[in-house]
Amino acid sequence: MIKIVGLGPGDKESLTMGTIDCLKQCKNIFFRTEKHPTVDYIKDLGINFHCYDDEYESKESFDQVYQSIARDLICREKKLGDIVYAVPGHPMVAEKSVRLLIDICTAENIKYSILPAVSFLEAMMQALHIDPVQGLRVIDAFEARNCKLSNKEAVVITQVYNKFMASEVKLALCEYYQEEEEIYFVRAAGIKDEESIRKIKIYELDRQDDIDYLTSLYIPAGIKAYGDFYELVSIVKKLRQPDGCPWDKEQDHFTIKKNLLEECYELIEAIENRDEESLIEELGDVLFQVVFHSQIGSDDGYFNIYDVTDRICRKMIERHPHVFSNLSLDSTEKVLDNWDSIKKQEQGLKTYTDELNHVAKTLPALMRAEKVQKKAAKVGFDWNCVEPALEKVKEEFYELLQVYNCENMSRILDEVGDLLFSVVNVCRFLNIDAEEALSHTTDKFIKRFSFIEDAAREKNIDMKSMTLEQMDELWEEAKK
Incomplete structure (x- = not known):
């Protein structure tokens, strides 16, 4: 049996009687770290223990430390029988080593129990007068760069244990919040005579001199943030509501399809001009069109923006098995071939002609011609070099000369089309984009x-x- 106990936020008064009794009764006690304010008090009680602080010096990452600790505890339990594992705060709050230990215990049918404890969150809530019912999110500083933040909810960030980590967290926050906004810097929450709480600007975070393993942050809801995806969704929804914009309410998929096309062309122009500011604006305009169409779909009761994002996420995962599964594809050519194979299965394309017909007819004609030619070339319907393609241009040109003066516009249309198609083919051989x-x-x-x-x-x-x-x-x- 492994008993997992929490040492509270740091003040000895936050230690539960259950935890103290458990520590007094067990001989085999293991602390994740000795760096905790309650440790001196526990030593004064005559309680002996082994700690894992050496692991932090010998391992290259915290993940390796926690994996090593969890594995060692399993070995100790098998050898010694009942053991106690003690961690700062509450075992189930921001304690990765405990989660790993529980996973192993579950997999190997090893009994464990978790004793009630006081976490650092209770100390934070008391010190800052926070009611979590109003919305509170807890983030590990290690995951700050990967988390989706929102100024609609308050945020607590824990384990901001040194200036380097504070700098990493600051960069993560500055991607979403405005750097001049004020947040709460909290050190030693709940520890008598040591607790320190003050407001700082986000950009000042890594300039604090008292950052240590007892440091956490509190970001109130409602502080100024850059507009995010979810805010855009809310704005578009508001525009379409009864009290919204008359023009936006009147639109449907067909009336705004040209707007999407125009925005895409303006985006391409920004890319061609290498204009980063315009690129930001035009990407936003295209994104707006995606959200607008999705809101129309939602209003009509067919789909919403989350159906759209879910579909593209699943598609990207399914079409990249070499990234998200064990399939090995070691070249771009193999990746593209595999992509086409998956795409054909998804879209039910059974013949080569199906593939040609599936190229969108609404594409610009030159682009559509090139795509069709490339697909036909994959099955060998192609010349080996550019010279025959150039001869074909001459042939089509002379055929046009024979009919351009006649009154049969249908025939002229055919010959002009043939000439253009043959010129696109030459472009393809020369690796030139015809458009x-x-x-x-x-x-x-x-x-x-x-x-x-x-x-x-x-x-x-x-x-x-x-x-x-x-x-x-x-x-x-x-x-x-």
């Missing part, structure tokens, strides 16, 4: 046209009065 190439040339055209207009303005000539030969002469000059 990007055409966009580049369009920009070049605008720049040269601007040169002509500027030249005409300098000569006080109206461009409309210029001959094509005059314009072409300036065009050639613009190319230099």
